[in-house]
Amino acid sequence: MTAPADNKPLLDVRGLTIEIDTRRGPAVIVDGINLTVGKGETLGVVGESGCGKSLTMLSLVRLLPNKIRVKGGTAEFAGRDLLKMSKSELRQVRGGKIGFVFQDPMTSLNPVMRIGDQLCEPLIYHRKMNKADARVRAIELLRLVGIPGPEQRIEAYPHELSGGMRQRVMIAIGLACDPELLIADEPTTALDVTIQAQIVDLVKDLRKKLNMSVVWITHDLALIAGLVDRVAVLYAGTVVEDAPVNELFARPTHPYTRGLLASIPKLSDERASRLSSIGGTPPEPGRRPKGCPFAPRCGLAESVCHERVPVLEPVAGSGGHRVACFVAQRQMMEAA
Amino acid sequence: MAAEPLIKVENLVKHFVVRLGAFGERGATVYAVDDVSFDIFAGETLSLVGESGCGKSTTGFTLLNLQKATSGKVIFQGENIVSLDEKRMRPYRRELQIVFQDPYSTLNPRMTIGEVVGEPILFHKLATKAELPECVSRLLADVGLPARFAQRYPHELSGGQRQRVAIARALACQPKFIVCDEAISALDVSVQAQIINLLLDLQEKYGLTYLFIAHDLAVVRHISTRVGVMYLGRMAELATREQLFSNPLHPYTRALLSAVPEADPELEKTRQRQILTGDVPSPLAPPAGCRFHTRCPIAMDKCKAVVPEWREVVPGHHVSCHAVGMETAG
Numbered sequence: 001m002t003a004p005a006d007n008k009p010l011l012d013v014r015g016l017t018i019e020i021d022t023r024r025g026p027a028v029i030v031d032g033i034n035l036t037v038g039k040g041e042t043l044g045v046v047g048e049s050g051c052g053k054s055l056t057m058l059s060l061v062r063l064l065p066n067k068i069r070v071k072g073g074t075a076e077f078a079g080r081d082l083l084k085m086s087k088s089e090l091r092q093v094r095g096g097k098i099g100f101v102f103q104d105p106m107t108s109l110n111p112v113m114r115i116g117d118q119l120c121e122p123l124i125y126h127r128k129m130n131k132a133d134a135r136v137r138a139i140e141l142l143r144l145v146g147i148p149g150p151e152q153r154i155e156a157y158p159h160e161l162s163g164g165m166r167q168r169v170m171i172a173i174g175l176a177c178d179p180e181l182l183i184a185d186e187p188t189t190a191l192d193v194t195i196q197a198q199i200v201d202l203v204k205d206l207r208k209k210l211n212m213s214v215v216w217i218t219h220d221l222a223l224i225a226g227l228v229d230r231v232a233v234l235y236a237g238t239v240v241e242d243a244p245v246n247e248l249f250a251r252p253t254h255p256y257t258r259g260l261l262a263s264i265p266k267l268s269d270e271r272a273s274r275l276s277s278i279g280g281t282p283p284e285p286g287r288r289p290k291g292c293p294f295a296p297r298c299g300l301a302e303s304v305c306h307e308r309v310p311v312l313e314p315v316a317g318s319g320g321h322r323v324a325c326f327v328a329q330r331q332m333m334e335a336a
Numbered sequence: 337m338a339a340e341p342l343i344k345v346e347n348l349v350k351h352f353v354v355r356l357g358a359f360g361e362r363g364a365t366v367y368a369v370d371d372v373s374f375d376i377f378a379g380e381t382l383s384l385v386g387e388s389g390c391g392k393s394t395t396g397f398t399l400l401n402l403q404k405a406t407s408g409k410v411i412f413q414g415e416n417i418v419s420l421d422e423k424r425m426r427p428y429r430r431e432l433q434i435v436f437q438d439p440y441s442t443l444n445p446r447m448t449i450g451e452v453v454g455e456p457i458l459f460h461k462l463a464t465k466a467e468l469p470e471c472v473s474r475l476l477a478d479v480g481l482p483a484r485f486a487q488r489y490p491h492e493l494s495g496g497q498r499q500r501v502a503i504a505r506a507l508a509c510q511p512k513f514i515v516c517d518e519a520i521s522a523l524d525v526s527v528q529a530q531i532i533n534l535l536l537d538l539q540e541k542y543g544l545t546y547l548f549i550a551h552d553l554a555v556v557r558h559i560s561t562r563v564g565v566m567y568l569g570r571m572a573e574l575a576t577r578e579q580l581f582s583n584p585l586h587p588y589t590r591a592l593l594s595a596v597p598e599a600d601p602e603l604e605k606t607r608q609r610q611i612l613t614g615d616v617p618s619p620l621a622p623p624a625g626c627r628f629h630t631r632c633p634i635a636m637d638k639c640k641a642v643v644p645e646w647r648e649v650v651p652g653h654h655v656s657c658h659a660v661g662m663e664t665a666g
Contacts, residue, residue: 048524049495148614162615163388192387192551194612197595201611219525222554222597226604245601263529264599265558274536275558277529281494 008079009036010213011060011181016073018055018064018237020285027286030056030237031293032073034312037181042207042214044224044245046260047234050282053217054103056234057183059083061094078180096126099174103186105166109158115142115169116154122176141172145202164195171202178210185217200227222264225249230320233257236282236293239312243321253315253323256294292326300327341375342513342545343399348372348408348418350391350398354620366619368394370569371408373646374654376513376545383548383556385592386566387616392549395566396515399547400432401425412513430460433506437518439498443490449476449501450486456508475504478541479534496527503534507542515547520555532559553596557581562652565589568619568627571646575653585655588628626658634659 018030030052037043047053059070060082075082082093094100102108110118119141120134129137135154142150145168158166167187174182184203188196204227207214218224224231224245231248233241233256241254252258259278280297283289289296295305304326315321316332323329350369356362369391376382384392397403398418399410405418417428436442443452453475454468463471473483479500490498499519506514516535520528536559538544550556556563557577564574565586573586584590594610612631617623623630629639636658644656 048526164615192616193553193595194387194591195615197597197609197611198613200597201609220597221525222599225597225599225601226607249599249601260525261599263526265529265532265554266599274533275529277533278526279530281496281527 010039010041010078011035011037011215012074012076013056013060014074014076016056016059016075017071018052018059019069019071021067022286024286028071028237028288029068029285030059031288033234033237033239035232035239037213037215039180040207040211040213041230042216042228044228044231045215045217045234046219046221046224046231048219048282050236050285051234052237053234054185057100057185057215057217060183061098061100062090092126095122095173095179096177097180099177099179099182101167101170101174101182101184101187103189105158105163105170105190108170109166111158114155114157115161119154119169119173119176122173126177137176138172141176142169144175144206145169145172146198147172164191164198167191167195167199168202171199175206175210179212181213181215183215183217186219187216188223189218189220196223203227221260222266233260236288237285238293238309238324240294240325241321241323242312243315243323244319247318247321251315251318251321253321253328254294254325255298255300255327292324302327339377342378342412343376344409344411345372345374345376345395345399346409346411348395348398348410349406350394350403351406364620367569367622368619369398370622372566372569372571374564374571374574376547377561378512378545379539379543380561381539381546381548381559383550383560383563384566385550385553385556385563386572387551387592389568389616389619390566391569391619392566393517396434396517396547396549400434400515402434430456430509431512432515433509433511433513434515434517435499435502435506435519437521439495439502439522440490442502443498445490447489448486449481449488449490449493452490452501453486453504453508456505460509462509471508475508478507478538479504480530494527495523496530499523499531500534503531503538507538510542511544513545513547515549517549518551519548521550521552528555535559553593565592568616568622570627571654571656572628573653573655573657575655579650579653583653585649585653585660586628586657587632587634587659591631591633626656 013035016030016033019026020029033056045053058064060075070083116138119138123129123134123137139150139154142153147153147165147168188199216224216228228245230244232239235256241257252261262276265275278297283293291306291308292310295301310324310326312322312324313329315323316336348369349371352366352368354364354366356364372395386392398405401418409416410418450472453472457463457471472486476483476485481500520531560577562576563580565572567588573589584593591610591612598604614631617630625641626639626644629635638658644658646654646656648654649660
């Protein structure tokens, strides 16, 4: 662990821009994103499908699919730029210092390898363990993620396990080398609520035990309410709001965040006849509007919103709450 | 509820026979739906909830005779529709429609939206060819799409727009009853709210009855009149929305409700959760007795041996659990 003693963030992403090749030429899908994750902090990255949340995280470990590439920006992890590392340096980071849990446990595990062997692989590679030690540690990991009878289950193939169990195995692999940072990309989307609750509790527990930083990518605002310290809301490849979790739910400031929160039916609510919804759909890549990407769907949009792109600015009267919205910023100026 | 139900489901059973082993040499039975009975009343939204594999979708399919029931009855307009062959079923098909989960695979990619929506109208001879464009644009307007969309192909539409088209197609033959099989599960939160509103508006406008199959309890609470909770092919609890959410009786319902995350960080930090351990057992070999006893926090010896009876504890509130009666008695 070479984390600096000062309070520099563990992960510091600046101006990250990602491009995709389309028939109409290259199109920007992630547009100058800034994100930081502190040591021991849990960041929730929230957005709808296509907002670039998964691509942002995949780009950090340079796993972007063909035709999609990083156009600019830096991503410093413990002081080193992930985007400029050599292949061999990167190999030390992937699965070693940064653990990754992918969304779909059905396709991310190797179907013809026993789960024990898949768990031992990173231990032997990164930790230079011998086979016998790795096996002991693998059993320990399976027990840690709550798989009953790990001594027997270690011999199982992925198809012999249920979806919840496979996702636990994925998490165990992500955690195998005690990573400083765990990136979880919608790890519970494919699971039932009861299993989701188990996995969320497990990650909360482990985070405390291991003091790791976590980035939790999701589209479910309700899910992260009790899980993360800070939330970054993404819309069409930009961060539109970034705030501590209590602050975000108490004072959502960006019209998109407000719309998202209002469109979730709550269990504690009485039955309302209609939900408030956001009209329209997010812009397609390559057809981004000139100004604020949310302006075409925004009820508060003014002429300036269609002309210029707003940048993240601190919200008055609160620590660490930032929003990228001309209207909200002006209203705050007037209120002050 | 004195009113005559629109659809009466009696002891519905659906078993699938599957071949196991590399060469399919072993046969086994999946107990997908086992002895389920409930009524659906005109104008209501009855939701079925439960974890994947609990048989909620199979119930919807079997009820519409899209899959042959193993046994049991579904009474609609005095006829047991699950006993009908496809030809005699056809007049009823017009009144009983379904909207599926995935709006990407349910629309034929080579048909324009106009053809997709117009097909059932022509099939059931509800309009002539000349009247068709008029009908189609009215249906598209109903689901909030502009008439020019009739010329487009599914790949030009977003997920939410496709789901609107699927709903327009279901509406095309003026049904009384629509099964919404996870119809909003694949959509983004903001689009999901649009479709929920659309379903509520259409219900009001045309007096539709919905069987809403979903796993998102917050959505279910928002739109349902009554809610049924299924576990491993059996109905665990069925009650009005108020009863089920304020006074859940079955231990499984309680656990399910406590697992739903709430969009409120303060509440989430203090909330007492009852987290179920383990997974749902395989429907190939469901546990004897009460199927929930392997994960139930209050299971007794009786639960392992005797199947709990499906009974009405309070008017309109059905539950199948041995412990529930004991609580009220003691």
